[in-house]
Amino acid sequence: MKLTRRNFIAAVVGGIAGIQATPLPWKITDDVAIWTQNWPWVPVPPTGEFTEVSSVCNLCPGGCGIAVKKVDERAVKIEGRTDYPVNPGGICPVGMGGLQLLYDESLRFTGPMKRAGLRGAGEFTEISWGEAFDILAGRISNLRKKGTPEAIAAVDGNPEGTTVSVLIKRLMKAMGSPNYVRPLSITDTYRMGNLLMQGTLAPMAYDLENSDYVLSFGCGLLEGWGAPGRVMNAWGMWHDGNPAKRKTRIVQVESRASNTASKADMWVAPKPGTDGALALGLAHVIIKSGQYDSRFVADHSSGFDDWRSLEGTNHIGFKTLVLEKYSPEQVAKITGVNPKTIVSLAKGFANAKAPVAIYGKGKDSLNGSLYEFMAVQSLNALKGSINRSGGVLLPDPIPLSNLPPLEVDAIASEGLKRPRLDQAGTMRYPFTDSLINNFTDAINRNPKSPVDTLLVFSANPFFTLPDGGGFKNALEKVPFIVSFSPYRDETANMADLILPDCTYLEKIDDIVWPTGLQYPLYGLSKPVVEPLYNTRNTGDVVIELSRAIGESVGSGFPWENFEEALQARAKGLFDAGGGLVSYDPDAPAWQRQKAGNGPKPGYKSFDEMWEGIQSGGMWYRPVSSPKSWQGLFNTPSGKFEFCSKLIAQAIEHYSNKISKKAALKNMGLAAIDDEACMAHYQAPKAGADRSVYPLLMLPYEMINLASGWIPSPPFLYKTIFENQLLKDKSFAAINPKTAAKYHLEEGELVVVKSPAGEVEVRINLFEGAMPGIVYLPLGFGHTAYDEFLKGKGVNPNNIVQAGQDPISGYPVWWNTPVKLVKV
Amino acid sequence: MKDPVNSSKKTSDKGGDRPLSGFFPRWMNINILAQDVGFFILGLIGASIVGWVIFPAVLYSKHPQPINFNHALHLDSEKVDGIEGETKAEKCLFCHAFRDDGTFVGIPKLESCTECHDDPESPLGETPEEKAFMTKYVANEEEIPWLVYSKQPDCVYFSHIAHVKMGNIDCATCHGDFADNEKLPLYVKNRLTGYSMNIWGKRISGFYWNKKFSDRMKMDDCARCHTEKGQEQNNACFVCHK
Incomplete structure (x- = not known):
């Protein structure tokens, strides 16, 4: 067959x-x-015992409470805590994505390393901790032996007041270097403004939850300003879905229709950098109509009316200044805001019962302008919204203990006499304690870097500083760079030695007073998981390094480990008494002042309190009734100062040394005499020929991208819209009118050119953009990390051309002249 | 080449010998039909061999457990002390326990074993299996990579406590009786899915005359039990597939 x-x-x-x-x-x-269902690339959560660890998020100075869900030892989800006073259950997208910062190995250093390739290439070889300490301590000892300890410098991105930053500062002092600088944030502007006008040292305390009229000058309330969980919760309370039930009106003052502006009751768009003038315009209307709080002004403020000094000189007060120079018509010319809008805005603010004017620039990760802050704070004073519920509260500073005084050796005491490279605290910048832009310039200006060894803690200034790439250039000149970053960020890639920190989910650390919170809070984050890699808490490393350098430095660090140092400072919390270490969500911390009797602390000894802080992650004092006026303002006049006597003294002091004209010029002041001591508007210098660079570039921040030194968890890139980032190109938002003028279309490729540099982006036509301004998103354009972050979009910081803010010296990063060139 | 059977010319030549040959279509030629049937049956048999014999042999691979745990020995209260419980099920639940939050431990972790087998140097018994367990896992504090016979896909949410405590179902009802088991059976792994043969059941056909619940662990079996126990509402998709 x-x-x-x-x-x-x-x-x-x-x-x-x-x-x-x-x-x-x-x-x-x-x-x-x-x-x-079982493809290997489909993630399947492990099975095991479900547990939850309560901790505090340390990714920004907001310090929200987090509950980390775990399956056995694996952390699987981060949620907001409802038993934490700051954020009743809420948390921002960056905080939610935090697990990737822990588990994405490509973002992290897995152990101490030294550089193997070229600077910036990110090639390192692993070494032991012993070797790392030997290399660094040897280098520092050599510099000290040579008598040049000031050639050691530190850039510390830990928020000021945290124990690790106190230890780093102490280490710098013990080694003998005055060159301790910090990247600036809005809290620096707050601190300086509060010192000058109120004489208070406690952080800014806006009683947002109790306010009935929130006039926000640029605060990105829905973009991550302050503690995002707190602010969004407050927004929810203000903004009831039913318009009839709305308790609070929200007005957003900002040139771009940000999320906050779009969701606010009213959006007012002045030209960038003219917020201060607008605030003074409102003050004008309020004073003229007599709607200000005459009692507060008369009893608790100084510098409002004209006055005559003992020597017989006449001085003008805030009232005269504002009435003369800031009529709605005059302000309209500066800001571009319609005079009628100014009047109605002023009336809205004046008629509210508990209004508050708050100041910011997007998130809190970049600095503001001193006089702008003073103008906004003057509005609060005019309405008596200072030391009043719903306004600006004046709590005492957090009662953390000071560490024992540090005895420095002879080398160090010589080194500390040398001038700071950033000139902070000199006559030129009398109220500034750190000025990183000057620090960068000092390195770039000198043919040989005055810094030999640069220590970088919790910072990525290469990426985050709005300095047109200045810090990057400075890094190239510094002979030896040490990074303590847990992440393979741009600055760390330039480093010669890496002593990696643990990530925030692997270590104990404190958060001192979340930005803008109206009551003192000390948060303590704790290890949610054991360190995954050979990394060490920088707090411990600083203590160990001090000992490795030598006896005379190490003796200033008598603690066994970082936790002991934390406890040493927390002693003061116990001694002060009355702080709570647990939280009942039914009695919000901001409501206490009305309820009167709040819960009592349940601990009797320091150990009990510390145990409570460790398990709950918090120590706080709920808002109490407004304080007695007696001794409240620690200014020279003992009152709230519309006209700052400290500024007057500083100008006089400097004028005694050099001519008054030169002094004012050096301090960046165009105004003279009394005006210079009060909130006033001073047009920033153009910085370039505006006929060549006719537009302005303004960086902006988004809630769903980390804009500080922390990398954005790659997950977040899934939340980016196609008109913000498309493939590798980020977008510049411009008004269709601007686009028409330059014949640009949606999606078109352009080069944004400033005197400092250029970046290539696509055009996004956006009605909410102010004509004449080019808005670039911050957080894109990494040159480090993995395939998900590297090369995605551009970093607008690279083309920022920043002048200096008068008196503070802070960079004016919101005034970069640019032009658009078609590709 | 011409096909002799189908060639019209040839058949018409022979037409005279066979009456009716013009009447029936040519393909009805009995020889040709017999051949067709023969080859058809051949294909049928081949396919049956492939489907019933070769396919299961290829689909499954056999793996021994990392160590042979002797259930019978551990549950024998005369030989092993410490595993408490009145009934067999209670004894099961001593190690395969519920956590405080009601979740099920499944196969216990090493730390449960080391509650008794705490010293790697001094085994409690004399078996080589225990020795291997002590030296390899206890000494190195390494979890035993057990192969779980009843592991279900990730899209299935199964709550033990709902079945054992609320439904009063004995462990053996679904898992079979392991209590008297001296040797752990081989883990027969489906190469395609990675799951144990216990889920589909030992019979590749999937048919049983008197199906026990411990024979199979497919969705139909869940549903059958729910129905039998008057719990049809639990057959809704989202009860188990979240």
């Missing part, structure tokens, strides 16, 4: 028929379905 075609077909048909009667097709179908 031959196998013919016909036979073959018969066999095949038989086979097909036969196979139906076997399990094969049915089983295969079933198995294939199950197989598709």
